[in-house]
Amino acid sequence: MASLPTRPPPPPPISISVSPAFPGTPKREVSPISTRRSEDDVDEWDAYDDPQDALLNEAATPSRTDSPPRFPNFSSANISTPETRMVVALDYGTTFSGIAYLSVASRQKDQNLDALADDIRVLQGWPTHESEKVPSEISYSPSPKGCRQWGYDIDDNSRVLKWTKLELEETRSRSSELRTLAETLWGMRLLDLSEDAVIRNDIPRHLAKEPEDIVKDYLDNIAEQTLEEICTQVGRRVADNIPIDMVITHPAKWSDKALNSTYRAVRAAFKADLFPKIRNFSFVSEPEACAHYTLREALREDRVNFRKNDCFIVVDAGGGTVDLASYKVVSLDLDQKQFKLEQIGYPIGDNCGATCIDRAFEQFIEQKLGPEDWERLIETDAQDQATGGHSIIKPKLRMLHGRFEGIKHQFDGKDQKLGFPIQLPRGIGTTDDEERGIMNGAIKITVDDLKTMFKHSVDKTLVLISQAATHIQVIQKLKIRKIFLSGGFGRSPYLYERVKAWGMTSSIQVDRGDDCWSAVTRGAIIKSLGVHTSLPPIIRPCPRHYGIKVRTQYAPYNCHRPSEVDVDVEGVKWATDQIRWFINKGDALFPGKPMVSTYDCHWSMRATHFPAQNGTGRAPAQNPGSVSQRFDKRGGGNIMPPPPPPEVFREVVFVASSADEPPTRFAAVNKGRDTVVTLKCNLTKIPDTNRSEFTNKEAGKFYKFWVKVEIHVTEKCEVKITSGGKVLASAEVLLGESDISA
Template sequence: MATESVLQEHRIVVGLDYGTTYSGTAHGDTSQKSIDNIKVIRRWPGKERRDEVKCPSDIAYGADGTYRWGYLIPPGLARLAWAKLDLDEDNFYENQEENSEEYVDLQDPFSETPEPAEDEFPMAEGMRYNPLNKSPVDVVADYLTALYDVIMSNLRRAQGENFINRTAIDWVMTVPAVWSEKAQALTKEAASRAGIGQREKDRLFLLSEPEAAAVYAISELYQRDNTRRNDPNMLNVGDTFVLCDAGGGTVDLISYKVGQLQPSLGLSEVAVGSGAKCGSTFVDRNLLKLVRRKIGDDRFQILCQKQDGMVLNKMVSEFEGVKRSFGSSYLPGSVSYLPMHGFANDPAAGIIEGQFELTHDDLKECFDPIMEQIIELIQGQIDAICDTGSIPKYVFLVGGFGESDYLLSRLSTHKFGRAGQIEIINPDDAWSAVSRGAVLRGLEGSLVTNRRCRRNYGTRINTVFDPTIHHDEDAFYSTDTGMKMARNQVSWIVEKGADTDSNTRFKLKCGTTFQKGEKLRRGATLVASDLDLAPHSYRDKSVHDLCFLMADLSMVPESEFDSVNINGQACLSAEFTIEMAFESAEIKFQLYFKDNCYGQVKTTFH
């Protein structure tokens, strides 16, 4: 992120937390970097009260292409919910069709037909209403366009139109740490389409949600309460902690070690981050499974279709309040009711006077599978810290789902293996921690000095055949040397768990020959694997094509290349390097030839 260096120019920083169920935003400026000077937007179209720090992420399309969003959507109206998760579909590892006239791939193509991905959200039509069949990027861009207008309107109202028009804005948009590289790129594309970061001096950056939350959580403790600085029970240099960001769609975790507290906070990742799609919307999914099991398939189908899904939407909307109130004070024997109009009484199925009955045990059935997933994720981070010889001091719990009393009580009483019971800290303003932390990140630069690579990155190669390693079907003989070789192997450039600080560059070295007069454009496919121990074969099921990198050296004069003779024909050769730099939530690729940088490499994700 360009904000690593101290910015001399006065700038506004906007933190944008586009969430699965709710979205929020905060802002500050470079003249006042204190956490107390960060302002959270609380004025939302369609909302009379002005104390909500977030707005629903739903969007509702009309047949004419117009749409409503957030609080402007009437209760029960069919809408498209959870559009954010559509950016990270499971079937994006399909092989890209390559146009050989535009480039020559440095590796031979090898493809398998992927198995069709299971529908991630087989939800009722009224919750996934997309009458125009818009793509995920189009949907998210529409929502972000409306959100961008609200943010700019709030900024102009607070600081004046002339001031905002002449002041540059850094937009720090957060994404889940478990987001795929393609999902990161699609998020940035949607934001750009919405106009975010597109004014002349504006800039757009991506930041992982748990990193933003960690920056806020620690800053909130030490900046707002000076008495904590000398408290031996607070975090000190060398201490470790787990940050759990539990949102609507995803739960992200990163573990940090405190490197310094003064003059500014310094953190380093102590374990590879983890996470899963097990946020609060999956409690909603469990509710629908429960309803379907109790009332039967036929009535559930009617419920999904009744009044174009409005009855079901109203039911799920009312469940939001039940979710928030469910906790340690919710006693066994307590009963909640959700609206379910238009169905005859059937107490055995839980239908009573137009309402659906939810017992204490029913709610536990909705919550507990998700609780177990979150506990398992936290346990994994704690085990990784314990393996380094340290015991985490705290688990910081943030995010909208992080404010659940039930989740907090479950974690507070749980014994985490070798670490035992760990104190859970739920900071003030936990729901807006991500957007506030994004602003702090933009104002102060990176507070995380070292990160751990989340997966293995490499490229396909041919290598000398080794019968103890390679498969016979990959064997071939080189026409140049006559040696027995193995195709479909992988050379790993970056291994999972490697330190990826901002100054480290990982290099993909490439070489090619070409004819005189030919414009030099070459492509290489970057592959990845999430396994802890990277496999050597491209055929391994964990290895997938990640993205296609286009290296364009057409602007380099022919005199810079080396002359070679191939089969009696005078040709040119070039050796160049594609450098990878890992930031919080994206990878930057730059092209180098003879120590000169030729800009960013065009990247197409699979």
């Protein structure tokens, strides 16, 4: 196993703000499976489970999005700011999401881009509600009232999926996967799949969906609402005929797996069917986008007194994450409201947003109510037992959360003797219990209770601020002038008071703008214009699927053909002729950063089939001074070196497919359209450190030869077979082409 990569050192200082959106590219390793050569009933391509695999990202799932046949240039120079185009920014959040957009006409090419940013519009017309953001919630439950079942417009008696964004980041261990499977199977056993349930359309579809699928379904609604807004404001003809560039925001600490899933979901939702001229997609970190808008507005409103080399910290406190970015003012023109920034280090963050307060609230309610009332509150009826591993909130608990929202948003930490009573749903907490704070069907929440609920989120936020401040003051030896609070959680009076109290200990001012909830989407537009900053790089979709021919453990329900089934020496039945895809069509390819997938495995071979000259199963080492003598017909003697030991080759079959739905069997590969490369590996070249032996009672002694398959995708695709750092075979495939160089 290759060691995990380390984060590179911070970039050198420059005079414009630079996006470090994806520092330290981690390798994406996938859990290995096994394959086998069908022509030999002993040689095997066996599974190898490395314990480190649990720490690494799983291979991405296939995308259904289309991609261009050839791979375009990665350079962002082809985004020409002065041209007629539209920029759309998406802030898909854990609890709320938002859209901002801006039309840039060609006649505005001589206009100051900073002034152009004043025309940024934020979508506020959501179904049934006017707001800068919409809840990141969706339901697959039927709605007798005809609700749209997403955002604000969800029927009261619905199962609602929330916090799905956090599931994109999760790297589940085998034990957690087994728990989810057991819970799902138990729930499915109790599901009501009767004819009446089918007629009611009350089938829990979320059980068959991955987090990425749910995000895509939710973003489908966002995309349609965005199109409706644009058509209303500028007309359908304009929307259909000018290029649209899209910038997507993401948390500071967001894995390649989560970025990839976000990219695929956004690209599938904002598709060409809705936006015929959509072209470029790019990423901007949430704290970076927030910083550009926040400082710009603070300067315009004369809320800052910065000098050159002063520093500030932007705290983007959202529903799921709290992200920080630090900047130094390189130059400043207060008269013209112009500035240049230099980012200090990398953005930092943690999963300590407002959802942690919501979870703490649920724990508080569970403790106060007791097990019986709690079970009634969360409605553990048979139909709802199965969650499929997703975060689901049911009607009664959802109602209680809605009542808690007002208390959470108003809480400022000040003492209130009466506390905060919250009405419980009907039928819960019917028995008064003064000790537990339950009276007349309501439960009282004290100031101390709320401080306990806020404690984790607020304390972790202060720790993050302290880390950023220490880096600036101690390591960089610079002065921090201000801390800017932004985001939905940033509007909390209690968080604001706590951060302000922390800042007073170091004479650091704390600022919070009136429109901090939409600062991220507005800032993303500013970033995409290149206002006082560099343009974000364009992300391109991977044009093909890349994988290898493998064998998988036999499963009767897969209906394998008899010719594709084999049994190894230990009696395990395997399905041969299968394909495992490691990198998928539509995956996000970041400029200057290869997408890498590795696969650890081994071949097995009888000891008698491997060349042996000394009884060990391995050709003996040659003495440099030894020679062998060969006599010719004339009786003369020629001194000749000994012949090399016989070579033993095994093959790895690499496949690249441009099909939207790639084949799962090698026999189904379209040889005329897809690329197939056979790499031959000489087992005698494998180092002794990567060879081991074992004995089977029935079949005798075997050798195992450990190898690693590495697939790298950049402007081309390279596949390598290595062992102990030594390359045994390699090949290169042009993206979208069938030409091979090996």
